[in-house]
Amino acid sequence: MSLTHESLVKAFYELIKKAVTELSPDVVKALENAYEREENVVAKKQLEAILTNIKLAGERKLPMCQDTGIQTFYIEAGFHTPHLEKLKPAITEAVRKATADALIRPNTVNPFTGVNEGDNTGRYIPYISWELVEGNEIRVYALPKGGGSENMCKLGMLRPGEGIKGVKRFVVEAVASAGGKPCPPVILGVGIGGGADLALKLGKKALLRPLGRRNPDERIAKLERELLEEVNSLGIGPMGLGGKTTALDILIEWAHRHPASLPVGVVFQCWADRKAFITIKGDGEIEWR
Amino acid sequence: MAEYHLKTPLSENEIRRLVVGDTVYLTGKIFTARDEAHKKMLETYERREEIPFNPAEMAMFHCGPIIKKKNGKWFVVAAGPTTSSRMELFEDKFIEFYRTRMIIGKGGMGERTAEAMKKHGAVYVAYTGGAAVLAVEAIKEVEDVYWLDELGMPEAVWIMRVENFGPLIVTIDSHGRNLAMEIMEKVEKKKLEIIKNL
Numbered sequence: 102m103s104l105t106h107e108s109l110v111k112a113f114y115e116l117i118k119k120a121v122t123e124l125s126p127d128v129v130k131a132l133e134n135a136y137e138r139e140e141n142v143v144a145k146k147q148l149e150a151i152l153t154n155i156k157l158a159g160e161r162k163l164p165m166c167q168d169t170g171i172q173t174f175y176i177e178a179g180f181h182t183p184h185l186e187k188l189k190p191a192i193t194e195a196v197r198k199a200t201a202d203a204l205i206r207p208n209t210v211n212p213f214t215g216v217n218e219g220d221n222t223g224r225y226i227p228y229i230s231w232e233l234v235e236g237n238e239i240r241v242y243a244l245p246k247g248g249g250s251e252n253m254c255k256l257g258m259l260r261p262g263e264g265i266k267g268v269k270r271f272v273v274e275a276v277a278s279a280g281g282k283p284c285p286p287v288i289l290g291v292g293i294g295g296g297a298d299l300a301l302k303l304g305k306k307a308l309l310r311p312l313g314r315r316n317p318d319e320r321i322a323k324l325e326r327e328l329l330e331e332v333n334s335l336g337i338g339p340m341g342l343g344g345k346t347t348a349l350d351i352l353i354e355w356a357h358r359h360p361a362s363l364p365v366g367v368v369f370q371c372w373a374d375r376k377a378f379i380t381i382k383g384d385g386e387i388e389w390r
Numbered sequence: 391m392a393e394y395h396l397k398t399p400l401s402e403n404e405i406r407r408l409v410v411g412d413t414v415y416l417t418g419k420i421f422t423a424r425d426e427a428h429k430k431m432l433e434t435y436e437r438r439e440e441i442p443f444n445p446a447e448m449a450m451f452h453c454g455p456i457i458k459k460k461n462g463k464w465f466v467v468a469a470g471p472t473t474s475s476r477m478e479l480f481e482d483k484f485i486e487f488y489r490t491r492m493i494i495g496k497g498g499m500g501e502r503t504a505e506a507m508k509k510h511g512a513v514y515v516a517y518t519g520g521a522a523v524l525a526v527e528a529i530k531e532v533e534d535v536y537w538l539d540e541l542g543m544p545e546a547v548w549i550m551r552v553e554n555f556g557p558l559i560v561t562i563d564s565h566g567r568n569l570a571m572e573i574m575e576k577v578e579k580k581k582l583e584i585i586k587n588l
């Protein structure tokens with residue numbers, strides 16, 4: 102089966118639509134659990150509004166949040182795929198079409214002139230993060246993420262002597278200072294190690310993991326569990342109005358570090374943890390997952 | 391923690407009755423305003439010129455909606471609140487100049503806004519962040535838009551008619567209480583305790 106530009110545009114359009122209108126089951130479940138657990142009246146009202154909103158958005162195929170972010174795609178492309186060159190033009194066209202159909206808000210602003218381009222494209226945007234992997238398949242992840250949570254992201258270049266305790270302190274401080282601004286309950290992606298850019302990138306990539314899937318390294322899984330408990334004991338609660346649920350999960354990814362550096366990238370995602378994936382097989386068949 | 395169903399225009403009496411923790415469902419007119427719209431309206435006031443609507447008769451909504459035009463009419467697709475703290479730069483002056491009595495947003499606001507609300511009789515109410523489709527349920531009509539070409543869709547001022555818009559939780563009342571700040575003070579203490587025990 103040959104993979105045409107038109108069929109790819111259609112697939113990416115549907116990918117964007119799925120990402121902005123439906124939450125994946127892991128996120129819905131985590132929000133429902135939080136609703137059951139909360140005792141604070143205001144916190145319960147916030148979670149109730151969130152759950153009703155998710156239901157309405159899914160039924161009506163409407164974007165669950167008006168802030169659909171700057172369009173961001175993670176691509177893991179097999180070395181042997183014949184379809185590489187078709188991806189970027191198709192993504193750009195799908196983004197323009199989704200904007201024209203009011204599925205996503207026009208969000209690309211020139212930082213110097215303040216002019217909004219109006220179609221969600223611009224310099225480096227849609228942002229595509231490329232990674233080359235084994236095989237002949239391509240996986241494309243859409244991660245439309247709002248500005249409110251993005252504004253709370255933090256990079257710490259810690260002194261290695263501070264160790265993992267320092268990492269914990271940095272994460273707890275980042276969450277405490279963000280308060281209600283990133284639309285809690287949040288999901289935190291934390292990247293540890295690498296350089297400044299890699300720490301943040303790993304933090305963001307961690308958000309592609311399903312909630313509840315612990316890091317395969319038991320020591321890191323333990324760190325994830327401990328941090329989640331500590332962050333939730335802060336009492337920020339849904340929308341910063343108090344309660345037990347500040348974060349739904351904390352996902353950690355890591356890289357080796359320089360002897361003199363201990364970078365920590367803390368990436369906030371709001372409760373509207375929108376993510377959708379497709380796989381393009383070597384023969385051009387598109388698989389939804 | 392009482393529940394109120396209020397209609398615009400809001401009187402000072404109605405506003406002074408509200409206290410932190412109360413829930414409001416609002417019917418009437420709201421206007422959206424974000425960073426650029428605030429800047430524009432404050433500059434217009436300072437030039438002693440007039441803006442094309444009266445903010446005192448409506449509630450303000452910190453929101454940059456997605457809007458669609460169909461058969462020459464505007465329709466709201468999604469309209470959740472944006473982070474209000476960015477507007478802390480402008481809000482005390484805005485309340486003083488334009489006397490808006492209710493501000494709807496998310497994440498809460500700071501001391502300057504709370505002080506202006508106490509002085510002039512206004513409240514800040516929190517609407518659930520991201521609940522953009524739930525908001526559309528309550529928005530019955532887009533009545534007008536100002537500065538659309540100049541500011542773009544998210545930053546333009548949209549005038550909307552709403553029915554039972556909510557739940558809106560009073561988090562800054564006109565008596566000096568600020569719920570989000572009270573919670574953040576507790577969070578700060580808890581944070582120090584957690585860090586000490588790491």
